[in-house]
Amino acid sequence: MTETIPPGTRFAALPSPFAFKRGGELHGARMAYETWGDLNAARDNALLILTGLSPNAHAASNAGNPDPGWWEGMLGPGKAIDTNRWFVICVNSLGSCKGSTGAASVNPATGEPYRLDFPDLSIEDGARAAHVVVRSLGIERLACVIGNSMGGMTALAYLLLHPGSARAHINVSGSAQALPFSIAIRSLQREAIRLDPNWNHGRYDDAHYPENGMRIARKLGVVTYRSAMEWDGRFGRVKLDSEMRGDEDPFGQEFEVERYLEGHAQRFVRSFDPNCYLYLGRSMDWFDVAEYGGGDVMKGLASIKVERSLSIGVHTDILFPLQQQEQVADGLRAGGAEAEFVPLPSPQGHDAFLVDIERFGAAIGAFLQRL
Amino acid sequence: MTETIPPGTRFAALPSPFAFKRGGELHGARMAYETWGDLNAARDNALLILTGLSPNAHAASNAGNPDPGWWEGMLGPGKAIDTNRWFVICVNSLGSCKGSTGAASVNPATGEPYRLDFPDLSIEDGARAAHVVVRSLGIERLACVIGNSMGGMTALAYLLLHPGSARAHINVSGSAQALPFSIAIRSLQREAIRLDPNWNHGRYDDAHYPENGMRIARKLGVVTYRSAMEWDGRFGRVKLDSEMRGDEDPFGQEFEVERYLEGHAQRFVRSFDPNCYLYLGRSMDWFDVAEYGGGDVMKGLASIKVERSLSIGVHTDILFPLQQQEQVADGLRAGGAEAEFVPLPSPQGHDAFLVDIERFGAAIGAFLQRL
Numbered sequence: 001m002t003e004t005i006p007p008g009t010r011f012a013a014l015p016s017p018f019a020f021k022r023g024g025e026l027h028g029a030r031m032a033y034e035t036w037g038d039l040n041a042a043r044d045n046a047l048l049i050l051t052g053l054s055p056n057a058h059a060a061s062n063a064g065n066p067d068p069g070w071w072e073g074m075l076g077p078g079k080a081i082d083t084n085r086w087f088v089i090c091v092n093s094l095g096s097c098k099g100s101t102g103a104a105s106v107n108p109a110t111g112e113p114y115r116l117d118f119p120d121l122s123i124e125d126g127a128r129a130a131h132v133v134v135r136s137l138g139i140e141r142l143a144c145v146i147g148n149s150m151g152g153m154t155a156l157a158y159l160l161l162h163p164g165s166a167r168a169h170i171n172v173s174g175s176a177q178a179l180p181f182s183i184a185i186r187s188l189q190r191e192a193i194r195l196d197p198n199w200n201h202g203r204y205d206d207a208h209y210p211e212n213g214m215r216i217a218r219k220l221g222v223v224t225y226r227s228a229m230e231w232d233g234r235f236g237r238v239k240l241d242s243e244m245r246g247d248e249d250p251f252g253q254e255f256e257v258e259r260y261l262e263g264h265a266q267r268f269v270r271s272f273d274p275n276c277y278l279y280l281g282r283s284m285d286w287f288d289v290a291e292y293g294g295g296d297v298m299k300g301l302a303s304i305k306v307e308r309s310l311s312i313g314v315h316t317d318i319l320f321p322l323q324q325q326e327q328v329a330d331g332l333r334a335g336g337a338e339a340e341f342v343p344l345p346s347p348q349g350h351d352a353f354l355v356d357i358e359r360f361g362a363a364i365g366a367f368l369q370r371l
Numbered sequence: 372m373t374e375t376i377p378p379g380t381r382f383a384a385l386p387s388p389f390a391f392k393r394g395g396e397l398h399g400a401r402m403a404y405e406t407w408g409d410l411n412a413a414r415d416n417a418l419l420i421l422t423g424l425s426p427n428a429h430a431a432s433n434a435g436n437p438d439p440g441w442w443e444g445m446l447g448p449g450k451a452i453d454t455n456r457w458f459v460i461c462v463n464s465l466g467s468c469k470g471s472t473g474a475a476s477v478n479p480a481t482g483e484p485y486r487l488d489f490p491d492l493s494i495e496d497g498a499r500a501a502h503v504v505v506r507s508l509g510i511e512r513l514a515c516v517i518g519n520s521m522g523g524m525t526a527l528a529y530l531l532l533h534p535g536s537a538r539a540h541i542n543v544s545g546s547a548q549a550l551p552f553s554i555a556i557r558s559l560q561r562e563a564i565r566l567d568p569n570w571n572h573g574r575y576d577d578a579h580y581p582e583n584g585m586r587i588a589r590k591l592g593v594v595t596y597r598s599a600m601e602w603d604g605r606f607g608r609v610k611l612d613s614e615m616r617g618d619e620d621p622f623g624q625e626f627e628v629e630r631y632l633e634g635h636a637q638r639f640v641r642s643f644d645p646n647c648y649l650y651l652g653r654s655m656d657w658f659d660v661a662e663y664g665g666g667d668v669m670k671g672l673a674s675i676k677v678e679r680s681l682s683i684g685v686h687t688d689i690l691f692p693l694q695q696q697e698q699v700a701d702g703l704r705a706g707g708a709e710a711e712f713v714p715l716p717s718p719q720g721h722d723a724f725l726v727d728i729e730r731f732g733a734a735i736g737a738f739l740q741r742l
Contacts, residue, residue, distance in 0.1 A: 116621060120621075177608060178608070179599065179602070179603055179607075179608070180599070180602035180603060180605075180606040180607065180608070180626065180627075180628035181594070181598075181599035181602050181603075182599075183608075183626050183628055183629070184590075184594050184602070184628050184629070184632060185594065187624075187626070187628075187629045187632070188587065188590050188591060188594065188632070190622050191586070191587065191590070192563065192587050194620070194622055195583040195586070195587070197568070212566040215562070215566070216559065216562065216563050216566070216587060219555075219559050219562070220559060220591065223552070223555050223556065223559065227552075228550065228551070228552035228553075228689065228692060231550070231551035231552050231555070232550055232551060232552075234551075235551040236550075236551065237548060237549070237550070237551070237554075237659060237661075249565070250487060250491075251561050251565055251649050251653060253558075254656070255551065255554050255558070255656070256551075257551035257554055257555050257558075258554070258555070258558045261555060261558070261559070278622050282622060285625070285626070288608060290608075318599065318689070321599060
């Protein structure tokens with residue numbers, strides 16, 4: 001099983017048992033998190049970051065771990081999320097394999113990894129678990145909850161389940177519900193893993209690992225995380241040097257874009273647990289704010305009470321398309337928030353928030369400065 | 372091996388040997404085709420249809436086969452492609468498995484299927500083979516060559532390799548070169564097939580068939596053939612009745628969109644030969660009109676001489692995006708053609724030309740009427 005926990009990670013125990021929305025419960029579970037900056041005396045300068053599917057809690061370098069984090073350009077002293085002013089918490093998602101309890105963690109009842117005995121995971125379970133971390137730090141009310149991608153869903157669930165728990169919300173390339181194109185992509189990723197004979201209904205080990213299924217799942221993910229426009233400029237039709245191609249396979253890599261996907265697959269396949277990938281992906285498919293609005297997603301969003309919100313995304317995102325960030329803004333505004341919607345022209349697709357720090361940082365920094 | 376040939380299919384022998392662009396040759400190869408309408412005495416009313424990756428030559432019902440074809444709404448007496456006026460030929464692509472010689476066909480030198488001994492297939496080989504069919508019917512010059520999707524590439528190759536062979540050209544959701552997003556998708560489809568242990572370097576049989584790889588490849592294809600916008604309206608978040616779900620698999624189908632993909636996969640997996648799929652997909656990745664313009668795709672297009680052309684496509688196509696049809700129009704216009712570019716608002720994505728007959732038929736019918 002693949003659990004990789006960065007150095008300096010901190011942990012918070014979840015209540016035991018910790019019951020899940022769809023049934024089942026965890027005993028002795030924990031959440032991994034990291035922090036930056038200092039909590040002020042009034043305890044009103046705390047920001048919570050909820051991540052996409054795969055990141056750990058190491059969003060940026062800090063005293064416990066000087067390695068650059070996955071949002072290094074965004075978070076730190078003087079940066080858009082300014083740790084001179086804010087006390088920032090980032091949690092590893094419940095159900096992940098980067099320190100928080102997930103399908104790859106040991107089930108204390110059996111001494112073996114949960115694998116498919118892990119309960120059905122909902123976005124809402126992750127939101128409740130994140131709230132436990134925040135409360136464990138003595139924080140009653142966040143200044144802002146920031147959610148990226150899947151974390152944008154988790155943030156909305158956090159606000160729905162814990163009214164008054166945050167003054168403000170930043171939704172970064174997130175959505176209030178999964179739509180069929182993204183469900184189809186994630187379903188296909190799961191099918192690729194499940195069809196790998198080495199998946200073996202979740203009972204793989206390092207020697208018999210669903211490597212092929214994970215390769216396909218990851219490459220499909222990367223295809224949908226970026227954009228055709230970016231790739232036209234970045235790769236065009238550039239081919240690999242002949243010595244970089246494997247001549248043993250007549251259908252092997254020939255184009256730069258194929259090598260790019262291969263590199264992403266090789267870095268990911270063994271670093272993220274396949275069962276955790278299945279659980280987290282499905283939790284996104286299930287998520288729907290309409291459940292909180294009598295079947296109406298806008299009513300569900302309008303039931304959320306925050307003072308201010310920022311919804312931000314890009315035109316080239318095919319996985320969480322821009323109209324979904326606009327919907328979040330419209331819904332929160334209908335609920336009384338001063339809600340901003342900021343569409344950006346970044347060419348990098350869904351992943352733009354990770355790489356176009358210039359544009360995203362400017363929008364997020366300006367919002368936080370006015371908070 | 373999967374060769375399925377519709378009743379009423381006609382055949383034309385290719386010259387033997389028939390040499391391929393990238394080396395290798397076929398002996399005793401043939402092309403499958405069907406026709407509609409009558410060739411006039413001047414032999415100047417012939418239209419050639421070149422298909423996308425998977426269709427056979429049965430574009431519409433005819434005397435030899437009354438079953439509806441894959442373009443039934445478009446082709447027939449009084450329809451947009453009016454067989455009262457035009458003599459229409461549709462060929463099954465060289466390298467396919469629907470009657471024309473491909474990797475699933477028997478190699479006369481061995482008495483066994485070619486499998487991976489089939490030569491490296493280029494779009495240009497398919498164009499030259501289609502030209503043999505046209506000449507075998509006594510036609511010197513087509514009134515129009517129509518190419519859909521991959522067939523749009525084949526049509527451009529046909530015009531490049533056989534100057535003066537057609538008065539006009541209709542490019543339907545095609546392109547002058549493969550771009551990295553579509554290369555990535557097709558590369559991933561091929562990888563899913565190649566990673567299936569039953570593919571066995573092309574040496575599968577009906578009992579040991581790369582069914583799982585083909586499932587993933589087909590579903591990925593369907594995801595990119597349609598559009599998120601269409602699916603939002605068509606499927607939304609509708610879930611399957613619980614009795615339609617397989618409870619034995621905790622990660623099985625739950626949403627209508629998943630059942631839709633499953634249906635497409637089941638219809639396709641055993642009806643298209645996996646090796647042929649690999650060859651045809653790669654031929655698209657390789658195709659680049661820039662080769663005919665000293666590295667400049669516009670110069671390559673401008674070297675094509677046709678009197679009139681129509682480039683048509685839809686805003687929602689992510690596989691052959693609309694700017695590629697615009698590029699074809701711009702390039703042919705630079706070469707002296709009266710070139711029209713008609714963008715359509717169809718929501719169905721790349722597949723729109725197969726289903727939005729109302730819009731596509733109107734544009735194609737109007738163009739042909741003025742021809």
